[in-house]
Amino acid sequence: MPIAGQRLGIDPFDQPNVQESKDNTKALLAAFAKDGKLPGLKELAAFEGITISVAPEDATLSASGTGRAAAVGLLRAHLGRVKPGDYVAITQYIDEQARRDETILAIRTEIRDTLKVATTTGYGPRFLHSTGQLHKGGSDAGVFIQLTASDGNDVPIPGEPFGYATLVTAQALGDFQSLAKRHRRAINVNLGSNVDKGLATLKDLLADALK
Numbered sequence: 001m002p003i004a005g006q007r008l009g010i011d012p013f014d015q016p017n018v019q020e021s022k023d024n025t026k027a028l029l030a031a032f033a034k035d036g037k038l039p040g041l042k043e044l045a046a047f048e049g050i051t052i053s054v055a056p057e058d059a060t061l062s063a064s065g066t067g068r069a070a071a072v073g074l075l076r077a078h079l080g081r082v083k084p085g086d087y088v089a090i091t092q093y094i095d096e097q098a099r100r101d102e103t104i105l106a107i108r109t110e111i112r113d114t115l116k117v118a119t120t121t122g123y124g125p126r127f128l129h130s131t132g133q134l135h136k137g138g139s140d141a142g143v144f145i146q147l148t149a150s151d152g153n154d155v156p157i158p159g160e161p162f163g164y165a166t167l168v169t170a171q172a173l174g175d176f177q178s179l180a181k182r183h184r185r186a187i188n189v190n191l192g193s194n195v196d197k198g199l200a201t202l203k204d205l206l207a208d209a210l211k
Helices: 001-008 018-037 067-079 098-115 131-137 164-181 195-209
Strands: 040-045 050-054 086-093 117-124 142-148 185-190
Touching: 018 131, 018 164, 040 067, 050 067, 050 131, 050 195, 067 185, 067 195, 086 098, 086 131, 098 117, 098 195, 117 131, 131 142, 131 164, 142 164, 164 185, 185 195
Parallel strands: 086 117, 086 142, 142 185
Antiparallel strands: 040 050, 050 185
16 A cells, blocks of 8 residues: 555655544543533434434434335435435444445445445544545545444443444544535434344335435
8 A cells, every 4th residue: 555655646654633523522532521421413313213314503404204215215315415426434333243244235226226326435533544534634525424322232341431332433423524524415323222123124214315
């Protein structure tokens, strides 16, 4: 990578937005250590255990109705913002499993075939060190669907006032804050305590939203 970067005339180690997400995470964890909780997002719709949210300051999206109709309408409105030349990025802060990869691939394929745009995906926080820099430091061509969950036991981290589940949540929130700071088109979908059921529900809702 360093050699390719030199030939392209870029510094492959210059990734300020990766560091920004890390700094956001540190600030969120410090707030958790002080207050015992992490700040939340603005919930707009909920259906069968999943919730769809945006940044607290985001006034570009709203939901009407309740339940399934609200969730489908919100997803349709979000994906309706996709323009020619854009890409849709699905970033997931969940355990990586083969059957989940299959569901995410099916979602990506339907979005690609319907909207005629490229799609990307990545598991957090790993993707922050690759496409994460593009998401925040690149052009405003990305439309983001961040997937999180509430299924993890907060296994203690020695010497810290928080556990691993809280750490992952803070990493996801830190990344979302970086997107929101740049007014990226982004929503968060919390899949609830049953990730596989939540993914299947999201796939079904997106199929309706893309009709």
